[in-house]
Amino acid sequence: MEEAIEPDMRFYPSLNSFFRRAIRPEVRPIDMNPKAVVSPADGKVLHFGKCKNGLIEQVKGVDYSLKRFFGRWEETGFTMQKTSDAQFAERLKVHSENELYQIVIYLAPGDYHRFHSPADFTITSRRHYPGGKKKF
Incomplete structure (x- = not known):
């Protein structure tokens, strides 16, 4: 949860929204090569x-x-x-x-x-x- 933009699990209204949670962009930088x-x-x-x-x-x-x-x-x-x-x-x-x-x-x-x-x-x-x- 420390990777998520919103780390508080109470923020997510459903299990589906929890699974699709957004993460902070710097957590998974994409190699642009x-x-x-x-x-x-x-x-x-x-x-x-x-x-x-x-x-x-x-x-x-x-x-x-x-x-x-x-x-x-x-x-x-x-x-x-x-x-x-x-x-x-x-x-x-x-x-x-x-x-x-x-x-x-x-x-x-x-x-x-x-x-x-x-x-x-x-x-x-x-x-x-x-x-x-x-x-x-």
């Missing part, structure tokens, strides 16, 4: 590596298809019905020699729960990706 990799959130890295055959590995103990994870792409020219997971992953690359990587960051209840972007942008839509134990 354009070659630096900056995490969007606090947490513990559980898994990282290359995406293989169009799959994201070890998200909540389950492998996920990138094609299914990103959702419906018909509106942007992708046709999912005739595209395998591996083909879909290849089509995501700007250059064929690039690789796709993924990282799973676990946020424990005591971790800072705000997310930060390394890019300046405006969110125009959002989508909920439910968890669970079924194959995605």
